Amino acid sequence: METPVTEAPRPFDASLPAASRQLQVIATTDAGTRAALLEARHLARRLRFADIVLIVPRIASSTASLEAPETEAATIEKYRGLASVSGVDATVRLCVCETVRDVVRWMVPRGCTVVLGGQRRWWWPTPEQRIADLVKRSGHSTVFAEASGLR
Numbered sequence: 001m002e003t004p005v006t007e008a009p010r011p012f013d014a015s016l017p018a019a020s021r022q023l024q025v026i027a028t029t030d031a032g033t034r035a036a037l038l039e040a041r042h043l044a045r046r047l048r049f050a051d052i053v054l055i056v057p058r059i060a061s062s063t064a065s066l067e068a069p070e071t072e073a074a075t076i077e078k079y080r081g082l083a084s085v086s087g088v089d090a091t092v093r094l095c096v097c098e099t100v101r102d103v104v105r106w107m108v109p110r111g112c113t114v115v116l117g118g119q120r121r122w123w124w125p126t127p128e129q130r131i132a133d134l135v136k137r138s139g140h141s142t143v144f145a146e147a148s149g150l151r
């Protein structure tokens with residue numbers, strides 16, 4: 001399974017800002033997130049990135065009440081477990097926001113590489129492909145990991 005790189009990620013360079021040495025993974029579906037974490041693990045080893053950050057978007061309207069802290073803690077633990085099973089030591093960040101665009105704007109540092117995973121279609125982009133396009137248009141190096149074989 002070949003993972004297309006939209007823009008070539010940069011190898012680790014200690015002189016770069018800390019954000020540039022991080023791989024950001026944006027959680028999508030369970031299978032897509034697993035594929036992205038596996039690809040991030042591969043890229044981190046090959047290109048010697050310093051850290052992997054898993055961003056978990058939780059879309060909520062501005063009028064919606066926030067969930068109980070226990071629910072949010074359970075969500076974070078779920079994604080920590082997913083990262084652990086994938087063999088990735090990742091920092092998990094839960095982002096409560098109105099749109100995915102807010103996640104990219106406020107949570108993804110400039111100059112970093114972003115990995116996303118999901119299904120791929122050629123005739124009509126999937127939601128995951130649309131998020132990857134948004135990230136790329138925002139000026140980030142973007143890697144899309146196909147999740148076709150993962151369940």
